[in-house]
Amino acid sequence: DAGVIQSPRHEVTEMGQEVTLRCKPISGHDYLFWYRQTMMRGLELLIYFNNNVPIDDSGMPEDRFSAKMPNASFSTLKIQPSEPRDSAVYFCASTAEDRENEKLFFGSGTQLSVL
């Protein structure tokens, strides 16, 4: 398996623009997580899905952020409109409901810069 795949790897945009981050989880994984990493706040869980259904979105900072998972192999995180304080590395991660081998696999992240 190619692992968790995120795109783009880098995104530079201007304030007010819409940004869409994409994630393909590992095949067979039924949990998908979006994390944000900043120097000030470290790694924060934004939202997670189980079997394509959003379970906990309490970490989503505000209504400008939205996430979808239309099928088991694809998820998006959208920011509209983007602001400079959204600049961060956004990670997608996935895992399976397997208590014997519980591990979270991360993508390579998307470095977002909002100017």
Added chain:
Amino acid sequence: AQTVTQSQPEMSVQEAETVTLSCTYDTSESDYYLFWYKQPPSRQMILVIRQEAYKQQNATENRFSVNFQKAAKSFSLKISDSQLGDAAMYFCASNNAGNMLTFGGGTRLMVKP
């Protein structure tokens, strides 16, 4: 809510020496897992080691081992025979039955040649 605390923002070790990174956590769960992740400059999050809370035996993975003190809610990582490639950010994390990981603030490990 779970919290994970790493009290050492930075640590330094001489190549071939041993270093221990500290981590404490707080959880009300009885069934949980603890993890150490490594993040090199490439920013890829790499799982180093994992510990099941119900297992008393400390996990080991080659040069990496943990000291798990459940009553004290302490989960330290020991790196033996440190190598230059071990230089990275290290994150301690815990989860619960919901598979959500809560991360500590990280420790930057520098390895001196």
